[in-house]
Amino acid sequence: MDIVVCIKQVPDTEELPHIRVNPETNTLVRESVKGIINPFDENAIEEALRLREAKGGRVTVVSMGPPQAKEALRKALAMGADQAILISDSSFAGSDTLATSYTLAMGIRKIGKFDLLLLGKQAIDGDTAQVGPGLAEWLSIPQITYARKIEVNGNQIRAERTLEDAFEMVEVTLPCLATVTKEINIPRYPSLKGLLSAKRKEVLVWGADDLSLDRKRIGLEGSPTQVIKIFTPQPPPKGEILTGEIPEVADRLIEKLRERKIL
Amino acid sequence: MDFTLSDDQRMILELVDEVCEKEFAPKADEISESGEFPSQNVKKLAELDLFGITVPREYGGLGMGYLTWTLIAEKISKACATTGLIFGANLLCTYPLGKYGTEEQKRKFLPPLASGQSLGAFALTEPEAGSDAGNVQTTARKEDGHFVLSGTKIFITNGEVADIYVVIANIDKKSGARGLTAFMVEKGTQGFSFGQHFSKMGLTALPNVELIFNDCRIPDSNLLFKERRGFKVAMRTFAAGRIGVGIGALGVAEAAFEKARVYSRERVQFGRTISSFQAVQHMLADMATKIEAARYLLYRAAWYLDRGEAFEKLASMGKLYASEAAMEITTKAVQVFGGYGYTKDYPVERYMREAKLFEIIEGTSEIQRGIIASLVLKEK
Numbered sequence: 001m002d003i004v005v006c007i008k009q010v011p012d013t014e015e016l017p018h019i020r021v022n023p024e025t026n027t028l029v030r031e032s033v034k035g036i037i038n039p040f041d042e043n044a045i046e047e048a049l050r051l052r053e054a055k056g057g058r059v060t061v062v063s064m065g066p067p068q069a070k071e072a073l074r075k076a077l078a079m080g081a082d083q084a085i086l087i088s089d090s091s092f093a094g095s096d097t098l099a100t101s102y103t104l105a106m107g108i109r110k111i112g113k114f115d116l117l118l119l120g121k122q123a124i125d126g127d128t129a130q131v132g133p134g135l136a137e138w139l140s141i142p143q144i145t146y147a148r149k150i151e152v153n154g155n156q157i158r159a160e161r162t163l164e165d166a167f168e169m170v171e172v173t174l175p176c177l178a179t180v181t182k183e184i185n186i187p188r189y190p191s192l193k194g195l196l197s198a199k200r201k202e203v204l205v206w207g208a209d210d211l212s213l214d215r216k217r218i219g220l221e222g223s224p225t226q227v228i229k230i231f232t233p234q235p236p237p238k239g240e241i242l243t244g245e246i247p248e249v250a251d252r253l254i255e256k257l258r259e260r261k262i263l
Numbered sequence: 264m265d266f267t268l269s270d271d272q273r274m275i276l277e278l279v280d281e282v283c284e285k286e287f288a289p290k291a292d293e294i295s296e297s298g299e300f301p302s303q304n305v306k307k308l309a310e311l312d313l314f315g316i317t318v319p320r321e322y323g324g325l326g327m328g329y330l331t332w333t334l335i336a337e338k339i340s341k342a343c344a345t346t347g348l349i350f351g352a353n354l355l356c357t358y359p360l361g362k363y364g365t366e367e368q369k370r371k372f373l374p375p376l377a378s379g380q381s382l383g384a385f386a387l388t389e390p391e392a393g394s395d396a397g398n399v400q401t402t403a404r405k406e407d408g409h410f411v412l413s414g415t416k417i418f419i420t421n422g423e424v425a426d427i428y429v430v431i432a433n434i435d436k437k438s439g440a441r442g443l444t445a446f447m448v449e450k451g452t453q454g455f456s457f458g459q460h461f462s463k464m465g466l467t468a469l470p471n472v473e474l475i476f477n478d479c480r481i482p483d484s485n486l487l488f489k490e491r492r493g494f495k496v497a498m499r500t501f502a503a504g505r506i507g508v509g510i511g512a513l514g515v516a517e518a519a520f521e522k523a524r525v526y527s528r529e530r531v532q533f534g535r536t537i538s539s540f541q542a543v544q545h546m547l548a549d550m551a552t553k554i555e556a557a558r559y560l561l562y563r564a565a566w567y568l569d570r571g572e573a574f575e576k577l578a579s580m581g582k583l584y585a586s587e588a589a590m591e592i593t594t595k596a597v598q599v600f601g602g603y604g605y606t607k608d609y610p611v612e613r614y615m616r617e618a619k620l621f622e623i624i625e626g627t628s629e630i631q632r633g634i635i636a637s638l639v640l641k642e643k
Contacts, residue, residue, distance in 0.1 A: 189282055192275055192312040192325055199274070 001057035001152065002114045003048040005081070006104055006135070007041035009065055009072035010125040026230045028125070037072045040120025042079075042187040043180050047150060048118050049080045050185065055152060058082045060111060064092065064104050070203045077198035078190030085111070089207040094220035097126070101134025103218050106211040108139065116157065117177040121146050132179040142176040148183040266562055272331055279335050282307060283342035291343040295613050298467035300424055304346045308339075309379020313350070318357055322373035329503070333510050333565040337558075340514025341521075344617045345468045347514055349382075351507035352420040356383025356429050359445065359500045363488035368447060372427050384425035385504070386416040386474055387497050393418075394630050396431070396497055397440030401476060403432040408483050410434075410446060412476040415458070420624075422472025423457040426450045429500070430476075431493045443493030447485040454479030465616030502575040503568060504625050505582035509561045512582075512589035512621035513554065519589075519596035519614040520550045526609075527599055543599060550592045557585035576638040583631035586621035593618040 012034040020029040037045070048059045061076040063069045064087040073084035087107045095103060108117065117139070122129035129145070136143035148167065149160040152174075161168040162181050190198070208218065216222060240256075242249045257263040268276070286307055294301045308314055316332045318324025332354070340347030357376050360369060360383075375381035392398040401414025412432050419428075428448045435442035448455055458473030488496050524547055527538035537543050564577035593615040597604035604611045622628050 189278065189307070189311055191310060192278070192316075195274055195278060196271060196325070199271070 001051060001055040001116065003051060003057065003059050003116045003118060004108055004111060004114045005041070005044050005048045005059060005061045005076070006108075006117070006119045006131070007045065007061055007063050007072055007076060008038045008120075008123045008125075008131075009035040009063065009069040010038045010123055012036045013124060021230045021232055023231065026227050028230075035068060035071060037075055038120050038123045038125075040122060040124070040180065040182060042120070043182050043184050044118040044120050045076050045079055045081065046185045046187040047180055048116075049188070051116070051150070051152060057115070060085065060114075062087065062104065062107055062111070064088070064095075064100060064107070067205075070205075073203045074198050074201075075190065077201050077203075078194040079188060080190075080194055083204070084201070085204045085206060087206050087211075089209075091208045091215075091219050094223060095218065096223035096225035097128050097130035097134055098224060099218050099222035101131045102138055102222060103211070103213070104131065105135050105138035106213050107206060108135070110206065110211055115155075115174045116152070117141070117175070119177070119179045121179045121181050129179070132177060136177040139177070142172045144170055144172060144176065144178040146181055147178045148181045150178060150180070150184065264563065264566070266330075266566070268334075271327075272334065275327075275331070276334055276338065278311070279313070279338050282311065283338050287339065287342035287346055291345070292610055292613070294343065294345055294468045295465070296467075300468055300470055301343070301346055301349070302424075304343065305349060305379070305382065305424075308346070308350060312378070314353055314357075314379040315377030317354070318361065318373050318377040322361075322369055322377060324373070324377040328565075328569040329506065330562060330565040330569055333506055333561060336507055336510045337514050337517075340511040341517045342514075344511060344515050344518075344614075345466055347511045348466065348469050348508075349421060351504065351511055352385065352425075353383045354507050355385035355420075355500055355504045356425070356427055358503045359385070359429050359487060359496050360447070362499065363445070363496055364447075365484075367484065368487070372447060376427060381426035382421055382424055383427045383429075384419055384421035385429045385500060386419045386422075387431040388418050389414065389416055394627060396443070396494060399431055399433050399443060400436075401430070401432040402436060403434050403444060403446065405434070406480070409480045410483065410486065412446065412448070412454070412479040412481065414476050416474040416476075417459075418461060418471045419474050420469060420471055422470050422474055423450075423460075424470050428474070429487060429496075430474075431497050432476075433493075434490055438491070440494045441491055443497065444490050445487035445493040445496040446481060447487055448476075448479065448481055452479055452481060464619065465613065466620055501625055502578050505578040505631075506561055506564050506568065506574075508621055508625040509557065509564075509578070509582035509585040512586040512618065513557050513561060515614050515617050515621070516550070516554055516557070516585070516589040516592040519593040519611055519618075520547070520554060522609070522611055522614075523547065523550065523596040523599040530601075537599070546595045546599060550595060553584075553588040553592060557581065557588050560584055576635060579626070579631045579634045579638075582621075582625065583628055583635070586618070587628060589618040589621055590615075 022029050052059050059081045060083040061081040062085045063073055070086055077084050119132040144159045146162045147159040148162045151158045155174045158171045242252055315324030316327050320326045339350055360372055376383050403410045403412050430446045430448045431443055433442040434444045454477045456475045458475050461471045527543050528536055530537045560581035564574045564581045567574035596611045597615050600611050603609055
């Protein structure tokens with residue numbers, strides 16, 4: 001069973017206090033912020049590795065991003081992926097989810113035959129959850145979003161989809177795409193042997209010239225979404241603490257609530 | 264002397280940091296309270312290949328040396344001293360096997376120890392023999408291609424959970440230390456069973472167990488090194504193991520210092536943080552200095568061991584210094600926390616209880632001073 005996993009390198013949320021938005025360009029200041037594999041994508045890698053352990057086959061991990069995204073791919077190799085491909089080109093800069101899913105789809109076509117395409121349900125930076133569904137459309141394959149459990153039987157995949165207050169069981173014929181939630185598994189740590197051997201494995205890099213692309217569909221030109229403004233939210237104002245005798249404090253509280261028209 | 268880390272070491276330590284922070288440290292209090300063997304932590308160590316750090320590649324390990332092992336053990340012990348000592352006790356089995364084992368023994372025992380599929384232990388201590396190793400009462404008598412072991416071991420770290428034991432017994436009691444001989448004994452061998460689990464002041468989840476040999480027959484091929492050379496095997500193993508015990512003490516000291524340092528900047532008395540008082544500052548300065556001093560004694564011992572140079576004196580010095588520093592640092596950490604430090608609401612009282620063990624195991628401080636003195640007096 002050949003599985004392709006798409007991953008994204010995102011800023012480490014543990015470093016959130018250090019993450020800043022450049023107000024002029026409306027982009028994240030990525031320098032000096034540590035990159036990690038998007039946590040939901042780690043679940044997708046783990047699921048792919050487990051399916052490979054059960055059914056055999058290969059796991060190929062793909063990422064679209066700047067050259068430093070190689071680090072994320074190396075970690076995927078250390079976890080046990082067989083092959084890693086970085087889709088990277090300066091002409092891809094400024095891609096929105098439509099252009100990204102198109103570019104990734106063209107990369108996946110170049111990889112060739114696969115049975116299952118896995119992604120995390122969304123990335124923790126943009127939180128759009130659009131690239132997975134977009135990919136399935138470009139590749140004309142069925143999609144299962146928010147999968148919390150996956151079983152493969154022959155050329156059938158059965159998955160449990162997480163809904164707001166229930167889950168849905170769906171069955172689909174392979175090849176198909178699935179996006180996974182964090183409930184699906186607990187991602188493994190890379191072993192030291194995996195870590196050391198990943199260092200020696202090559203990460204393939206494919207640029208725009210390596211893919212059969214419609215140039216109008218990539219980068220800024222291929223991105224109908226326009227970001228008007230990104231800003232660091234102001235911290236909420238500090239609460240006020242009333243002190244004194246209880247009856248007096250209660251009176252002042254009622255007064256304040258009336259002032260704000262809450263009462 | 265150069266301790267510059269290679270890319271591989273840096274990468275490994277980063278991963279170990281992540282696992283320690285996310286998996287080991289958050290559970291350390293709970294493990295100590297429940298006293299239950301942390302099998303999940305041991306499984307993690309195995310999955311990460313950490314048990315194979317010093318085991319040569321041809322036997323399924325990573326062949327990375329004792330300095331790397333020491334750096335890893337320091338991090339594990341800082342996060343959870345119990346897990347650190349389980350990790351360390353395993354080395355007391357892989358080290359003598361690697362050094363003295365026959366090719367056949369290495370092929371049989373090292374791969375499962377490296378992968379963590381099997382856990383190792385080392386057994387010398389008895390009710391009447393610890394510091395006085397020559398007084399081991401467990402006997403081994405030869406019988407048609409076998410050795411038959413009889414006797415009792417106590418306090419054995421990793422006892423019962425371990426699968427492979429290096430056991431020191433005497434084949435000729437009247438020769439004392441010159442009769443001692445080392446053997447490989449597997450769990451499940453007939454005549455080999457487990458007795459009392461000792462209940463302790465600290466490190467409650469670390470198994471320290473009684474081993475009982477009741478006419479336990481093991482094949483000749485399980486003789487480790489040579490007959491009558493068990494004392495040498497034990498002394499060399501202890502020497503290497505002292506680096507591990509020292510680094511365990513250092514980890515506890517680092518954890519206590521870190522907690523005290525952070526707390527001193529938060530705790531306000533007389534209208535200012537207690538870190539602004541010179542009395543507290545001096546305590547922190549002494550703690551930090553001793554940690555660095557212990558660290559380099561132990562790193563240097565491990566580095567000498569990797570280079571094949573005489574490391575025994577440094578290992579004893581490192582173990583002695585680190586364990587006494589840990590006792591002092593954890594005691595002072597409790598002092599920095601004041602009344603809160605004596606409560607179970609903060610981990611510093613646990614560190615203080617844990618630190619005491621390190622002044623005792625693998626040769627007491629008094630034994631270490633004896634070893635160091637005899638080595639420096641022998642020098643020209």
